[in-house]
Amino acid sequence: MTDGLHLTSTRRTVLKGLAGTGALAAAGFFPGYSNAQSAAPIRLGFQLHRTGIGASYGRWYERTATAALKRLNDGGGISGRPVEIVFEDDGTDPARGAEIFGKLATQSNCDLVFGALFSHVVIGTAPRAAELKVPYLVCSEGHHVASGKLNRWTLQPGITDVKSQVQAMAPWVSSTLGKKVTMIFPDFAFGYDHRDYFSAAMKAQGGEVIAQIAVPPTESSFTRYFPQIPAETEVLYHVMVGPAVLTFVKELGEFYGSGGHPQLFGFIDSLEAVDFASPGLEFLAGSHFWEAMPRYRQADATPAETAYRAAVGVDDNGAATGDAKDVSTYSHMFSVWETLSVIKAGMEASGYAGPADRAKFVEALEAMTGFAEGEDHPQGAKTFNGKTHQAFGIQNISKVEGGRLNVVHKTSIEDGMYPDEADYTTQPL
Amino acid sequence: MRGGGLLPVAGLLGVLAAGQWLLPAYHHANLVRIMVLALYATGYNIAFGYTGLLSLGHALFFAAGLYGASFAATLAGLPPGAALAAGTAAGGLAAAAVGVLALRTAGVAFMIVTLMFAQAGWLAILALGPWTRGDEGIVLPDAARALAGFDLSDDAVRYPLALALFAAGLLACLWLVRSRAGRVMVAMRENEERARMLGYDPFRVKLAALAISGTYAGAAGAAYALMFGYAGASLASVQYSILPLLWVLVGGAGTVAGPFVGCLLMFYLIDYASSLTSATLLLVGLALLVLVLFAPRGILGTLREKGVRWLP
Numbered sequence: 225m226t227d228g229l230h231l232t233s234t235r236r237t238v239l240k241g242l243a244g245t246g247a248l249a250a251a252g253f254f255p256g257y258s259n260a261q262s263a264a265p266i267r268l269g270f271q272l273h274r275t276g277i278g279a280s281y282g283r284w285y286e287r288t289a290t291a292a293l294k295r296l297n298d299g300g301g302i303s304g305r306p307v308e309i310v311f312e313d314d315g316t317d318p319a320r321g322a323e324i325f326g327k328l329a330t331q332s333n334c335d336l337v338f339g340a341l342f343s344h345v346v347i348g349t350a351p352r353a354a355e356l357k358v359p360y361l362v363c364s365e366g367h368h369v370a371s372g373k374l375n376r377w378t379l380q381p382g383i384t385d386v387k388s389q390v391q392a393m394a395p396w397v398s399s400t401l402g403k404k405v406t407m408i409f410p411d412f413a414f415g416y417d418h419r420d421y422f423s424a425a426m427k428a429q430g431g432e433v434i435a436q437i438a439v440p441p442t443e444s445s446f447t448r449y450f451p452q453i454p455a456e457t458e459v460l461y462h463v464m465v466g467p468a469v470l471t472f473v474k475e476l477g478e479f480y481g482s483g484g485h486p487q488l489f490g491f492i493d494s495l496e497a498v499d500f501a502s503p504g505l506e507f508l509a510g511s512h513f514w515e516a517m518p519r520y521r522q523a524d525a526t527p528a529e530t531a532y533r534a535a536v537g538v539d540d541n542g543a544a545t546g547d548a549k550d551v552s553t554y555s556h557m558f559s560v561w562e563t564l565s566v567i568k569a570g571m572e573a574s575g576y577a578g579p580a581d582r583a584k585f586v587e588a589l590e591a592m593t594g595f596a597e598g599e600d601h602p603q604g605a606k607t608f609n610g611k612t613h614q615a616f617g618i619q620n621i622s623k624v625e626g627g628r629l630n631v632v633h634k635t636s637i638e639d640g641m642y643p644d645e646a647d648y649t650t651q652p653l
Numbered sequence: 654m655r656g657g658g659l660l661p662v663a664g665l666l667g668v669l670a671a672g673q674w675l676l677p678a679y680h681h682a683n684l685v686r687i688m689v690l691a692l693y694a695t696g697y698n699i700a701f702g703y704t705g706l707l708s709l710g711h712a713l714f715f716a717a718g719l720y721g722a723s724f725a726a727t728l729a730g731l732p733p734g735a736a737l738a739a740g741t742a743a744g745g746l747a748a749a750a751v752g753v754l755a756l757r758t759a760g761v762a763f764m765i766v767t768l769m770f771a772q773a774g775w776l777a778i779l780a781l782g783p784w785t786r787g788d789e790g791i792v793l794p795d796a797a798r799a800l801a802g803f804d805l806s807d808d809a810v811r812y813p814l815a816l817a818l819f820a821a822g823l824l825a826c827l828w829l830v831r832s833r834a835g836r837v838m839v840a841m842r843e844n845e846e847r848a849r850m851l852g853y854d855p856f857r858v859k860l861a862a863l864a865i866s867g868t869y870a871g872a873a874g875a876a877y878a879l880m881f882g883y884a885g886a887s888l889a890s891v892q893y894s895i896l897p898l899l900w901v902l903v904g905g906a907g908t909v910a911g912p913f914v915g916c917l918l919m920f921y922l923i924d925y926a927s928s929l930t931s932a933t934l935l936l937v938g939l940a941l942l943v944l945v946l947f948a949p950r951g952i953l954g955t956l957r958e959k960g961v962r963w964l965p
Contacts, residue, residue, distance in 0.1 A: 274931050312928070318885050319887065322883070324927075326682045327924075330678035330682070331677070344789045344885055344886075347790050351881065354806070373791075411787075412788040412789065440776070
């Protein structure tokens with residue numbers, strides 16, 4: 225009874241608050257709304273997949289952002305100003321993504337927002353970025369930025385998009401593994417990007433995609449899809465995301481058993497945050513994976529990559545230092561680190577002093593043409609296209625040998641380039 | 654009694670109108686979403702709270718409005734006003750079509766049948782990837798978001814439009830439930846057989862209530878697409894069938910303003926809980942448990958029961 229009355233009182237308080245927000249502001253319900261001063265910290269909002277389907281990525285994105293922030297502040301911050309990151313969980317949901325973008329921009333007074341990975345969150349949020357005229361730097365891989373479907377305030381300077389990745393890979397797959405390919409991919413837009421762009425890229429190489437098997441996103445068992453793989457398949461191309469990835473790969477192994485199988489070529493997305501030593505994955509020995517950044521430390525690892533690996537707390541096997549079971553999302557999380565480097569470069573190049581300079585910041589990024597390999601960009605050098613707002617980098621093809629992944633081929637940046645599909649610079653800021 | 658409720662509803666709308674000038678930017682934007690979603694919940698309340706139809710398929714009607722407006726604007730090139738009308742009509746038609754079949758069942762079977770229709774709709778959206786882009790969704794171009802010269806991407810424009818839509822829906826609901834037809838709907842909820850004995854056709858009454866409810870959902874879905882510039886499959890998932898049920902239960906089923914109160918409370922409960930912990934749903938679940946234990950008829954329903962009879 226008492227609790228019921230308490231609830232009533234709370235509701236009345238909120239209703240009163242809607243009539244006069246001054247009282248609530250005095251009670252501390254709303255934070256202050258003063259603009260950042262020139263000596264004040266720069267506040268960066270981070271749209272984090274802390275919960276939902278992207279949680280395994282979100283955990284590592286948060287760690288990477290925290291490590292990159294420490295390095296940034298240890299090095300003097302941005303233009304001599306300290307930097308803060310405000311994390312907000314978007315639940316890997318597009319509607320919530322747009323809501324927390326507004327929260328970061330208008331309540332937490334962030335200068336910009338970055339960090340989103342999943343395509344539907346990025347696409348659902350991008351209109352809000354344009355409405356508020358707040359830069360939105362995504363770490364998403366999707367082709368949606370370069371395709372021109374978003375807006376001038378949305379940029380992807382830290383990671384190569386799927387179209388470029390698969391285009392760069394197709395020549396090696398065609399010449400090394402085989403020309404008749406069957407694709408298994410998620411039956412949603414991320415999978416369609418793989419389906420459409422890899423099929424086109426294989427065709428350009430004289431190869432052929434002979435079957436396309438789309439698996440619904442709700443699927444938790446995959447056994448019934450494997451008999452659809454044509455017998456003449458030379459290469460089985462697989463990419464899967466979400467909580468069921470381990471089940472997918474295990475059931476694929478059970479399907480082929482100890483018998484022969486086509487050459488397997490997978491996107492590491494199928495096994496991001498999954499331990500290669502997991503029981504049931506032995507059949508992957510000899511198969512190949514795309515990696516943006518090698519999970520297992522390679523003999524020719526650069527000093528920058530070694531420093532980055534240590535900074536984000538990842539051991540030589542791609543797991544958290546001190547916890548071999550906590551496997552990283554190494555082929556994606558570098559984009560957070562590199563995006564923060566681009567933010568620093570862009571703010572310093574534009575003379576960024578506060579929110580009034582957001583447009584100048586976007587223009588400064590658009591004027592950039594590339595980033596050199598080094599501690600700011602440990603994954604490798606990149607070309608940046610200011611018109612399409614998209615970065616292009618090298619890709620790795622790794623082979624499973626001795627329970628680890630060894631890089632057997634590196635593409636060039638040029639392998640992944642394609643004609644511009646958009647020019648965001650023609651849009652008003 | 655028949656004219657009751659207008660004053661409190663007018664008071665609520667007046668408070669919301671004042672929010673246009675008083676609320677800070679973040680809460681101002683939140684209220685736009687809340688009013689659009691409360692329109693959806695108000696319609697759900699007509700079917701569930703007043704007519705006793707426990708549907709788990711309303712995501713289909715919301716999605717019909719969402720995609721009806723989006724496709725009308727992008728594929729057919731209709732102006733936003735016409736797209737809003739098309740989405741609203743799509744929601745109503747979808748509800749009527751589902752109702753013709755689903756209302757042959759009742760109770761748990763009705764829940765399951767409506768849920769299946771909504772799931773089929775969600776899977777259809779995923780399957781129609783070339784047009785819908787599935788889960789990834791589509792972004793509406795700026796031209797599709799300019800209503801009679803007003804830019805719907807502008808918060809200052811969106812707020813009064815959302816308020817106007819919500820006010821129209823709320824006042825129409827108040828009129829409906831106070832009308833003779835509204836009392837017949839309540840009669841269906843309370844004792845369908847007795848209502849039948851008195852000469853009313855339960856199928857027709859319930860079909861009409863479901864179609865009206867779907868029209869609300871369609872209007873909310875269409876407004877969502879045009880105001881926020883995005884349509885994606887996640888907005889057609891089962892979550893969007895359960896949410897209006899929760900909002901109505903929290904605010905008070907069978908109360909006119911309850912859906913808004915429930916929507917407002919749930920929105921800020923999730924918003925606040927997510928800033929405290931990653932176990933957001935655990936906190937929300939605990940709060941709902943407390944509410945069910947101490948206010949089983951929802952907030953407004955319990956208050957009214959305890960003597961605050963003027964609540965609408």
